Amino acid sequence: MSADTGLDVVTGAVSYTGRSITELLLAQGRSVRTLTHHTDRAHGLGADLDVRPYRFDDGRALAATLEGVSTLYNTYWVRFTHGGASFEAVANSRLLFEAAADAGVRRIVHISITNPSADSELPYFRGKALVERALVATGASHAIVRPTVVFGRGDVLLNNIAWLLRRLPLFAVPGSGRYRVRPVHVDDVARLCVAAGAEADDMVIDAVGPEVLTFEDMVDVVRRAVGSRARLVHVPLAAVPVLTRLLGLLLRDVLLTTDELRGLMAELVTTDGPATGEIAFSEWLAAEGDHLGRKYASELARHFRVPATA
Numbered sequence: 001m002s003a004d005t006g007l008d009v010v011t012g013a014v015s016y017t018g019r020s021i022t023e024l025l026l027a028q029g030r031s032v033r034t035l036t037h038h039t040d041r042a043h044g045l046g047a048d049l050d051v052r053p054y055r056f057d058d059g060r061a062l063a064a065t066l067e068g069v070s071t072l073y074n075t076y077w078v079r080f081t082h083g084g085a086s087f088e089a090v091a092n093s094r095l096l097f098e099a100a101a102d103a104g105v106r107r108i109v110h111i112s113i114t115n116p117s118a119d120s121e122l123p124y125f126r127g128k129a130l131v132e133r134a135l136v137a138t139g140a141s142h143a144i145v146r147p148t149v150v151f152g153r154g155d156v157l158l159n160n161i162a163w164l165l166r167r168l169p170l171f172a173v174p175g176s177g178r179y180r181v182r183p184v185h186v187d188d189v190a191r192l193c194v195a196a197g198a199e200a201d202d203m204v205i206d207a208v209g210p211e212v213l214t215f216e217d218m219v220d221v222v223r224r225a226v227g228s229r230a231r232l233v234h235v236p237l238a239a240v241p242v243l244t245r246l247l248g249l250l251l252r253d254v255l256l257t258t259d260e261l262r263g264l265m266a267e268l269v270t271t272d273g274p275a276t277g278e279i280a281f282s283e284w285l286a287a288e289g290d291h292l293g294r295k296y297a298s299e300l301a302r303h304f305r306v307p308a309t310a
């Protein structure tokens, strides 16, 4: 293995999980370069963060952004098809891994999802499996970190559940609400990633929190933490796309796709193995509940409305 250059690349440092990974690496005295579509976004991570555009349009230019890099932490993903964007995320991830291999990056830490499967009908879980496969095929030293639902400052899904609970008298729980989740804190995901970056062996780690909750219990914990009086009502699965589309039209956003909901209900975002995260969702909420959901977090505004730099 080549020598450690002290420089790592973290994709999406100006966004969510990549930010936590970057903070941890910077605190360890490492130099960090980030790849993003939002090169102009204020990040507050210090002047030393080297911000570069994703160059999926040019393999050589992409490899140039990875020259002299010890570890690539890859968070890149596109949640759903919208407008022109699609599951090009799989092809782009492959390009990124190949560019990293060409540039001689010594280790790749890749963020995936719990229970990816190439046989899945759900594009997210199938795409993630294909990306993992592409990473393994490069032959690069790698770690795959598979998170469940991630919570922490800057999150979209739980923030918006809190936002809805704060404003509406009713909250629709799809189906029985008894499907399980194991929320993991974004800083735990970052810690697992950075620890995996320091290893040499190929590995796969689930990033799952210490608490296992049903979806309904999770919503209820959020409800209590934000002081909401909303009633939780069960609605049939068929009604959910109508409700989310209606809310999406009002908010000019995509709240949750039917495929994401199907993944949630099929318990694809939980695992039976030991917890790897330490921060308990309910304890975090007790401390942060007052802030959660005060402002709506738009996925479309965050990722789809600003033109890509490359």
Ligand SMILES: NC(=O)c1ccc[n+]([C@@H]2O[C@H](COP(=O)([O-])OP(=O)(O)OC[C@H]3O[C@@H](n4cnc5c(N)ncnc54)[C@H](OP(=O)(O)O)[C@@H]3O)[C@@H](O)[C@H]2O)c1
Pocket: 011, 012, 013, 014, 015, 016, 017, 018, 035, 036, 037, 038, 074, 075, 076, 077, 078, 079, 085, 111, 112, 113, 114, 146, 147, 148, 149, 150, 151, 157, 302, 303, 304
């Ligand atoms: N958040 C969760 O609850 C969760 C749960 C399980 C797994 N994961 C996985 O963890 C990784 C990080 O997730 P995250 O929520 O922290 O993501 P994120 O920070 O919002 O985005 C990660 C990277 O992907 C890029 N990206 C996101 N959406 C895009 C779009 N529509 N078009 C083009 N580029 C896009 C971002 O670009 P910019 O840098 O320009 O923002 C960023 O570089 C992903 O692989 C995700 O699948 C997340």
